[in-house]
Amino acid sequence: MKVTVIGSGYVGLVTGTCLAEYGNDVVCLDLDPEKIALLQNGGVPIYEPGLEEMIKRNVEAGRLRFTTDVAESVAHGTIQFIAVGTPPDEDGSADLKYVTAAARNIGKYMSDYKVIVDKSTVPVGTADKVQQALLSELTLRDKHISFSVVSNPEFLKEGAAVEDFMRPDRIVIGVADETAKDLMATLYAPFVRNHDRILYMDVRSAELTKYAANAMLATRISFMNELANLAEVMGADIEEVRKGIGSDPRIGFHFLYPGVGYGGSCFPKDVQALQRTAQENGIELRVLDAVERANSAQKTVLVNKILRRMGEDLTGVHFAIWGLAFKPNTDDMREAPSRVIIQELLKRGATVTAYDPVAMHEAERVMSGWKGLTFSQNPKAALEGANALIIVTEWKAFRSPDFGEMKSLLKQALVFDGRNLYDPKRMQKEGFEYFPIGREQG
Ligand SMILES: NC(=O)c1ccc[n+]([C@@H]2O[C@H](COP(=O)([O-])OP(=O)(O)OC[C@H]3O[C@@H](n4cnc5c(N)ncnc54)[C@H](O)[C@@H]3O)[C@@H](O)[C@H]2O)c1
Numbered sequence: 276m277k278v279t280v281i282g283s284g285y286v287g288l289v290t291g292t293c294l295a296e297y298g299n300d301v302v303c304l305d306l307d308p309e310k311i312a313l314l315q316n317g318g319v320p321i322y323e324p325g326l327e328e329m330i331k332r333n334v335e336a337g338r339l340r341f342t343t344d345v346a347e348s349v350a351h352g353t354i355q356f357i358a359v360g361t362p363p364d365e366d367g368s369a370d371l372k373y374v375t376a377a378a379r380n381i382g383k384y385m386s387d388y389k390v391i392v393d394k395s396t397v398p399v400g401t402a403d404k405v406q407q408a409l410l411s412e413l414t415l416r417d418k419h420i421s422f423s424v425v426s427n428p429e430f431l432k433e434g435a436a437v438e439d440f441m442r443p444d445r446i447v448i449g450v451a452d453e454t455a456k457d458l459m460a461t462l463y464a465p466f467v468r469n470h471d472r473i474l475y476m477d478v479r480s481a482e483l484t485k486y487a488a489n490a491m492l493a494t495r496i497s498f499m500n501e502l503a504n505l506a507e508v509m510g511a512d513i514e515e516v517r518k519g520i521g522s523d524p525r526i527g528f529h530f531l532y533p534g535v536g537y538g539g540s541c542f543p544k545d546v547q548a549l550q551r552t553a554q555e556n557g558i559e560l561r562v563l564d565a566v567e568r569a570n571s572a573q574k575t576v577l578v579n580k581i582l583r584r585m586g587e588d589l590t591g592v593h594f595a596i597w598g599l600a601f602k603p604n605t606d607d608m609r610e611a612p613s614r615v616i617i618q619e620l621l622k623r624g625a626t627v628t629a630y631d632p633v634a635m636h637e638a639e640r641v642m643s644g645w646k647g648l649t650f651s652q653n654p655k656a657a658l659e660g661a662n663a664l665i666i667v668t669e670w671k672a673f674r675s676p677d678f679g680e681m682k683s684l685l686k687q688a689l690v691f692d693g694r695n696l697y698d699p700k701r702m703q704k705e706g707f708e709y710f711p712i713g714r715e716q717g
């Protein structure tokens with residue numbers, strides 16, 4: 276099938292590439308000329324495991340190309356995916372200006388039937404706005420050209436995006452007419468060959484499903500974080516409690532890891548946007564108010580432990596930080612808890628040397644000019660002469676360090692672990708003072 280993907284970021288690039296992998300003829304559009312030039316020259320603007328090789332393979336096979344030319348991209352695909360950003364507006368609601376601009380562009384240039392697919396995360400009612408944007412352009416030209424607007428929210432996780440897209444646990448399609456439904460079914464058939472996981476529903480339910488999923492997951496995390504804080508003062512171990520509740524199949528083990536608060540480009544903005552939708556419609560989502568409050572408090576839990584141990588004034592204190600990205604296997608720094616933690620430390624006079632396996636370049640960009648912050652090209656060098664190590668992101672490479680070497684490089688054998696990577700008893704044996712989350716210190 277001929278497919279156009281509008282927006283070549285995390286979602287657009289993965290969607291376009293995975294669709295090309297199954298033999299579709301895909302054009303990816305972006306208005307950012309630097310991004311497209313990089314892609315046209317064989318580069319990849321984001322880090323996502325497996326993506327680079329898959330792009331290369333499909334470009335070489337002639338199934339995937341990149342453009343900034345709107346007219347060309349609209350002419351190409353019978354199916355037009357909108358995968359542009361929906362950042363928070365000032366009041367927390369989703370800013371739809373990129374979505375409606377993309378829709379207007381389609382309306383400006385289309386000359387035959389198109390299925391317009393909202394892949395971006397958008398509030399309930401957005402499909403109607405996309406329809407209006409298209410119609411307003413079409414009435415100026417040819418109002419007899421027909422189209423359908425479909426909602427097909429994306430559930431991929433960064434760091435596992437290709438895997439999630441190629442092997443989805445479900446594909447939600449909100450669709451109102453049979454022609455569009457058949458086209459979507461054909462497009463996604465190769466992704467659900469072993470058993471059907473396509474859920475067809477009305478457009479509004481599909482739009483709400485996306486926010487409901489993210490809000491539910493964010494709720495689990497905030498709940499576990501608050502429970503971890505309680506466990507710690509009560510002398511219980513949240514890691515034991517996690518296993519104890521996760522083995523109930525009604526609860527399950529996923530998304531029960533306490534930490535330094537959820538971050539990333541989705542949970543924070545989507546929880547806010549859902550609250551905003553509710554407020555606008557006179558409904559109170561009290562649970563979500565608490566989820567957000569708990570999350571912003573959690574981002575400073577590790578800092579508070581540091582201050583209790585090292586004093587409020589951190590002048591002359593030097594920290595090593597392992598992990599900057601909001602989660603492992605990505606270079607994404609959007610809403611990363613590391614940003615809050617580092618700022619809090621610098622504010623109190625500390626200096627910091629930070630290391631991340633892949634997000635360093637992005638971190639240097641978003642933290643440029645932060646006084647007292649330097650970056651280290653390897654994890655060991657970051658430890659040299661530091662008064663303490665702080666672990667913020669749970670990269671696999673941090674899980675089994677040489678503790679003897681770690682101790683000899685650090686000035687003080689002190690570890691603040693925001694991701695519970697190590698066994699407190701082992702740390703005690705190794706001679707460390709160890710501060711995890713939700714369990715007694717080792
Ligand atoms: N990142 C994720 O893990 C993820 C997962 C599921 C859903 N989503 C949702 O998908 C959407 C996109 O997220 P992302 O992380 O890929 O964003 P992103 O910022 O990485 O990419 C968006 C891209 O769209 C481009 N763009 C903006 N307006 C355009 C236009 N009119 N025409 C062509 N290109 C345009 C931008 O230049 C940018 O490259 C958001 O709504 C997000 O909430 C994201």
Ligand SMILES: O=c1ccn([C@@H]2O[C@H](COP(=O)(O)OP(=O)(O)O[C@H]3O[C@H](CO)[C@@H](O)[C@H](O)[C@H]3O)[C@@H](O)[C@H]2O)c(=O)[nH]1
Pocket residue numbers: 396429430431432433434489492496529530531532533534535536537538539540541542545601602
């Ligand atoms: O048990 C857990 C699981 C996650 N997190 C944190 O939660 C945030 C989000 O993690 P994750 O969901 O793995 O990453 P995202 O790439 O943001 O993916 C979420 O947001 C996407 C965008 O909407 C959705 O498509 C995905 O389904 C949804 O998981 C990160 O800061 C994690 O550190 C925890 O603290 N504890």
